[in-house]
Amino acid sequence: MFKKILLAEDFQGENQGIAETLREKLILEELQNELYCDKAFTRLKVALKNTVPYELLITDLFFEKDHVDRKLKSGSELIKAARALQPSLKIIVHSMENNPIHVNSLFKEHKINGYVCKGRKGMLELVKAVKEVYHNRTYVSPQLNLTAANNVVELDDFDRAILRELANGLTKKEVSEKFKQEKITPNSESTIDKRISRLYDEYEAKNTTNLLFKLAKEGKI
Amino acid sequence: MFKKILLAEDFQGENQGIAETLREKLILEELQNELYCDKAFTRLKVALKNTVPYELLITDLFFEKDHVDRKLKSGSELIKAARALQPSLKIIVHSMENNPIHVNSLFKEHKINGYVCKGRKGMLELVKAVKEVYHNRTYVSPQLNLTAANNVVELDDFDRAILRELANGLTKKEVSEKFKQEKITPNSESTIDKRISRLYDEYEAKNTTNLLFKLAKEGKI
DNA sequence: AAGTCCCTTACAGATTTCTGTAAGGGATTG
DNA sequence: CAATCCCTTACAGAAATCTGTAAGGGACTT
Structure with missing residues (x-):
């Protein structure tokens, strides 16, 4: 032993x-x-x-x-x-x-x-x-049951960074500005929009409120 | 003992x-x-x-x-x-x-x-x-730090009904329509707006996303 | 080198959110 | 009864969200 x-x-x-x-x-x-x-x-x-x-x-x-x-x-x-x-x-x-x-x-x-x-x-x-x-x-x-691992897409660091700010009540414009200040790239409103839209698909969410709520309930953020 | x-x-x-x-x-x-x-x-x-x-x-x-x-x-x-x-x-x-x-x-x-x-x-x-x-x-x-206990107002049934629908991704207009169908009163968009605005104050939330996230994290909904 | 894929970004239009003003009605109080 | 308070509702304007189109660039393949 x-x-x-x-x-x-x-x-x-x-x-x-x-x-x-x-x-x-x-x-x-x-x-x-x-x-x-x-x-x-x-x-x-x-x-x-x-x-x-x-x-x-x-x-x-x-x-x-x-x-x-x-x-x-x-x-x-x-x-x-x-x-x-x-x-x-x-x-x-x-x-x-x-x-x-x-x-x-x-x-x-x-x-x-x-x-x-x-x-x-x-x-x-x-x-x-x-x-x-x-x-x-x-x-x-x-x-x-690790073998039958589920195929849910994982959030990457950028996703999480966006979601954290949205959860704190920032608008997408504010998130974009904050990222620019903090030298986080990408940081355009457009890209942030696109990322979130993709998450809508992946998590079958209808809007930001719905998305954040779901993720919070699943303990992902 | x-x-x-x-x-x-x-x-x-x-x-x-x-x-x-x-x-x-x-x-x-x-x-x-x-x-x-x-x-x-x-x-x-x-x-x-x-x-x-x-x-x-x-x-x-x-x-x-x-x-x-x-x-x-x-x-x-x-x-x-x-x-x-x-x-x-x-x-x-x-x-x-x-x-x-x-x-x-x-x-x-x-x-x-x-x-x-x-x-x-x-x-x-x-x-x-x-x-x-x-x-x-x-x-x-x-x-x-229980003595400095928070004086947070409790949610009533109507609040919870609204929040539940918003969490599910409905817009305020859709919530209003649903309430009318289900004979839940009050049910005007305006009243629903007002209720939520009041919750913003009570929970120091900046927008719906922020509010729902906070409440979800606190386990209130 | 050309083609393809995907990410980033800009922009635009329709819809939704948020906030403020205002009017009407029920309940309570002096 | 009048004054007051609070809730409901309507409306309106500014800001934000959401969706779609489109252009440019890097990576990878053939």
């Missing part, structure tokens, strides 16, 4: 519960837990330097903001940094996120090794995932 | 973490934990019948749906049922919800005794909350 595991999870209750269960169900030599991404990353770096690197990282995706300044703001940033630092590291994500698209992109972009949804069976699955990953297999929570 | 505590929380990891911490930090005689609202409620009923009722209920608000059929679908339904069954029961809510409006309504409508936000300090706060509630005081996570 893994000799050295790092757990990053900002909810104190969850954090302790996971650590407790893993220690109980698996024979572990070393399991550290951290409440902040930055601290977790520092631990990875130090361990690597001291030639006793971590073998497995278990991390959440969302880390709540508080008064502590931070460079790494989310689990995916931590994962990205960790992958760059130590490509051999095994990574299991343990999160509430249950959108197959997002989960899929974690496997594709960051080569994570396992994904477990938080929930009633979360702990049982996590133990299973650790075992699977230890044997160089991947694990995905069955509820995700 | 409380002699008999019931914990309802559907995330296995969190559930175990909380139970562990409470047993460690407080001198408890009896602490049971349940993953389902219905089971938790049954426990309350049985205990009351056997004349050794629970003294404190700690519950989450959101309980994920799974294959198991259920009557009580959320923490607030559990709280309502529990209050009706056993008015003397102390209740602490432990949830991610951080909207002061919703939290406030729990105190007003269900007379809960404490509210703790999940998060990095969640466990420390929860222990503190249990102690406070034991001494017949209430506890609210400081981050909520």
Whole structure:
């Protein structure tokens, strides 16, 4: 079994519960837990330097903001940094996120090794995932049904930038002006119009209000 | 200290973490934990019948749906049922919800005794909350700032009817026509305009898109 | 090099949104 | 009863939204 595991999870209750269960169900030599991404990353770096690197990282995706300044703001940033630092590291994500698209992109972009949804069976699955990953297999929570991944078009950064401003009540003209000021391209009213019209098609929305409402309800923005 | 505590929380990891911490930090005689609202409620009923009722209920608000059929679908339904069954029961809510409006309504409508936000300090706060509630005081996570509670006006049925149609992408003219067909009064475009304008003021929204987005995010529609 | 595809941009016209003014009516109050 | 308040409605003008056409340019293919 893994000799050295790092757990990053900002909810104190969850954090302790996971650590407790893993220690109980698996024979572990070393399991550290951290409440902040930055601290977790520092631990990875130090361990690597001291030639006793971590073998497995278990991390959440969302880390709540508080008064502590931070460079790494989310689990995916931590994962990205960790992958760059130590490509051999095994990574299991343990999160509430249950959108197959997002989960899929974690496997594709960051080569994570396992994904477990938080929930009633979360702990049982996590133990299973650790075992699977230890044997160089991947694990995905069955509820995700990742194979039958849905074909909904993803929003890109530009889409999201526009939608964010519209959600805040700016007009398209104002969005265009703001983008010009902030040197975001493209930025013509016309292009912004076209982008939104395309989203109407993709999400079967009738107007901006309808589009933003739908996306908000789906948690996409 | 409380002699008999019931914990309802559907995330296995969190559930175990909380139970562990409470047993460690407080001198408890009896602490049971349940993953389902219905089971938790049954426990309350049985205990009351056997004349050794629970003294404190700690519950989450959101309980994920799974294959198991259920009557009580959320923490607030559990709280309502529990209050009706056993008015003397102390209740602490432990949830991610951080909207002061919703939290406030729990105190007003269900007379809960404490509210703790999940998060990095969640466990420390929860222990503190249990102690406070034991001494017949209430506890609210400081981050909520509930005293400066917002005075936001509630939506009435007519507001909601308009907003629902706008969210579905209808224009104001179409909403007016629909209301006329369905004999909903008032129904002139003008009145609908006025209602929405009033909501702009009340919710500090700049336009319909902004208003709907805000309300969707606050979970009001 | 020519053809094709797609993105960016400009522009224009019809429709919708938003705001303000104003009139009428019901309910309440002094 | 008159004064007042608030809701409903009509109307009108400025601004914004939405849709379509069209031109230019970069990337990619044949």
